[in-house]
Amino acid sequence: MPRSPIHHHIFSIAHRKNGYDIPLHTRLGTEFLVLLIALMTYLLLLSASGSIGLGHMANKWVSGLENAMTIEIPAKQTSPQEASGLVRKLEKIKNVNSARVLTSSDMQDMLSPWLGNDSSVLADLPLPTLISLELVERTPETTQAIQNLVNATAPDAIVDSHEAWLVDLLKLTNGLRLTALIVFGLILFVTSFVIAGAVRSRMAMHQRELELLHTMGATDKYISLQFIRYIFSQTLKGLAFGILAGFITFIGFALFTNQSSGTLPELEMGQTDWIILLSIPFLLLVIGTFTARQTVYSVLNEMP
Amino acid sequence: MIKFEHVGLRYGIGPEVLSDISFTLEQGSFHFLCGPSGAGKSSLMTLLYLGRKASRGQIHMMGKDTGRLKRNDLAELRQKIGVVFQDFRLLPHLSAFDNAALPLRISGVSERKIKSHVEELLDWVGLGDCMKRLPATLSGGQQQRIAIARAVIANPRLLLADEPTGNLDDEIGMKLMGLFEQLNKMGTTILIATHSTQILDRLPHRRLILNQGRLDIFDPLAPNTSPPKMPEFLHA
Ligand SMILES: Nc1ncnc2c1ncn2[C@@H]1O[C@H](COP(=O)(O)OP(=O)(O)OP(=O)(O)O)[C@@H](O)[C@H]1O
Numbered sequence: 016m017p018r019s020p021i022h023h024h025i026f027s028i029a030h031r032k033n034g035y036d037i038p039l040h041t042r043l044g045t046e047f048l049v050l051l052i053a054l055m056t057y058l059l060l061l062s063a064s065g066s067i068g069l070g071h072m073a074n075k076w077v078s079g080l081e082n083a084m085t086i087e088i089p090a091k092q093t094s095p096q097e098a099s100g101l102v103r104k105l106e107k108i109k110n111v112n113s114a115r116v117l118t119s120s121d122m123q124d125m126l127s128p129w130l131g132n133d134s135s136v137l138a139d140l141p142l143p144t145l146i147s148l149e150l151v152e153r154t155p156e157t158t159q160a161i162q163n164l165v166n167a168t169a170p171d172a173i174v175d176s177h178e179a180w181l182v183d184l185l186k187l188t189n190g191l192r193l194t195a196l197i198v199f200g201l202i203l204f205v206t207s208f209v210i211a212g213a214v215r216s217r218m219a220m221h222q223r224e225l226e227l228l229h230t231m232g233a234t235d236k237y238i239s240l241q242f243i244r245y246i247f248s249q250t251l252k253g254l255a256f257g258i259l260a261g262f263i264t265f266i267g268f269a270l271f272t273n274q275s276s277g278t279l280p281e282l283e284m285g286q287t288d289w290i291i292l293l294s295i296p297f298l299l300l301v302i303g304t305f306t307a308r309q310t311v312y313s314v315l316n317e318m319p
Numbered sequence: 320m321i322k323f324e325h326v327g328l329r330y331g332i333g334p335e336v337l338s339d340i341s342f343t344l345e346q347g348s349f350h351f352l353c354g355p356s357g358a359g360k361s362s363l364m365t366l367l368y369l370g371r372k373a374s375r376g377q378i379h380m381m382g383k384d385t386g387r388l389k390r391n392d393l394a395e396l397r398q399k400i401g402v403v404f405q406d407f408r409l410l411p412h413l414s415a416f417d418n419a420a421l422p423l424r425i426s427g428v429s430e431r432k433i434k435s436h437v438e439e440l441l442d443w444v445g446l447g448d449c450m451k452r453l454p455a456t457l458s459g460g461q462q463q464r465i466a467i468a469r470a471v472i473a474n475p476r477l478l479l480a481d482e483p484t485g486n487l488d489d490e491i492g493m494k495l496m497g498l499f500e501q502l503n504k505m506g507t508t509i510l511i512a513t514h515s516t517q518i519l520d521r522l523p524h525r526r527l528i529l530n531q532g533r534l535d536i537f538d539p540l541a542p543n544t545s546p547p548k549m550p551e552f553l554h555a
């Protein structure tokens with residue numbers, strides 16, 4: 016049969032691409048894998064760094080509150096002398112680093128967001144006397160000693176140890192971190208599930224090739240390596256896109272927090288945080304190749 | 320080399336395509352497999368290249384009971400068997416070269432050796448200038464020669480060929496038969512399914528004759544034997 020030169024040219028450049036005996040390099044509808052891996056990488060990066068950021072934020076708040084205590088003495092109940100006498104006694108208690116009576120300018124600073132900078136308003140208000148305590152370490156004995164002293168000197172005073180606050184805050188952040196962990200696990204599970212599905216469908220498409228290789232004595236290992244290579248390269252591509260998207264998001268976030276007033280804690284990444292983030296691509300690669308291998312083996316196992 | 324004991328084969332819940340087949344092929348022997356279309360020649364070949372498990376009976380091959388082998392041992396055994404399929408089964412996306420190279424790649428031969436061996440063999444079967452072409456661009460006869468090259472490239476201990484000369488003209492057909500004879504002289508056990516009276520007449524090898532799922536053996540060189548109830552097609 017005579018063939019046109021063009022026909023001859025197109026078909027004469029055939030060669031084995033990327034070492035695949037099975038035509039896995041051809042586009043047959045499993046390219047969505049790249050997109051999926053990219054998305055999963057992105058989500059994993061987000062949930063991991065969200066959890067990391069939350070951890071830092073909680074730590075910051077907690078360390079602010081943890082070693083602080085406030086004693087509130089109702090207005091007109093104590094003279095300034097009595098208050099400073101209490102402060103001196105408080106400072107002698109073990110584990111108390113410092114204690115001081117908040118001055119009216121301190122109070123003004125605290126209240127100015129609500130009342131404005133007009134000091135005359137403040138003078139007319141029946142403000143309580145506040146003593147701020149800073150502890151070296153919060154122990155039950157210290158808390159008890161402070162409470163006893165306050166009870167003896169100013170029975171109406173209230174000791175606010177911020178404990179309820181701390182507990183709530185810890186509950187909240189732990190809850191959020193647990194959620195992030197569950198989301199993390201779900202993403203990995205779904206990824207592995209979808210990869211298994213993609214491998215199965217590719218194997219079904221190439222049933223004839225697989226059977227031929229099998230009857231020519233190709234071991235399960237030989238065949239699975241081709242699929243592992245395919246999944247590995249798709250995962251790499253997906254990772255690249257996902258990491259790029261994550262990077263852009265971080266930059267955006269950093270710009271945003273720099274402009275904001277500082278109520279949002281900026282992301283400070285420690286060494287372990289970097290390790291966690293960097294392990295995500297490896298985790299996906301390992302899960303991808305492992306899933307591919309297991310799937311190929313289980314499908315091949317049905318061949319004689 | 321090969322020993323079948325009361326082997327039967329059925330596809331799914333169908334009737335037995337092969338029933339109670341027993342025979343022995345000696346190491347280094349050369350047999351033809353004949354029988355009318357639908358007699359089960361290809362099915363018998365499938366059992367021989369371990370492409371299916373027998374429904375009953377035992378198949379011993381190269382000293383091993385194939386029913387008891389582990390997956391990896393089966394793979395190793397299959398690597399010692401070269402097969403020319405009736406329908407070629409070339410991989411359509413691979414060039415002639417890569418198709419012929421497959422068995423070597425599977426057994427882990429270095430690319431340098433693969434290149435020299437495959438080029439030499441494809442040259443020998445007259446495909447030296449089609450090595451980079453895809454099977455779809457080649458004629459039936461050319462494809463068949465790639466299939467044969469692929470079957471013999473790894474120097475198998477057992478060569479199975481199902482109608483290997485069906486699409487070839489007599490001259491190249493006999494040349495390839497010469498290749499099989501040569502391989503046989505070097506110790507390869509050979510079984511060829513064929514309809515070709517021309518080949519059967521010229522080469523006086525023993526014949527396994529399949530008919531309706533049963534097997535007879537006929538030796539054209541043995542004195543005083545007439546073919547057992549020869550099916551007509553053989554001398555038509
Ligand atoms: N995969 C299969 N599934 C079901 N039945 C099959 C299958 N392959 C073959 N058969 C049946 O087995 C019988 C023997 O077929 P087989 O292909 O072995 O014959 P053959 O001797 O090779 O014929 P031919 O000379 O035409 O190649 C036929 O009745 C066929 O219908």
Ligand SMILES: [Mg+2]
Binds near residue numbers: 405
């Ligand atoms: Mg047949």
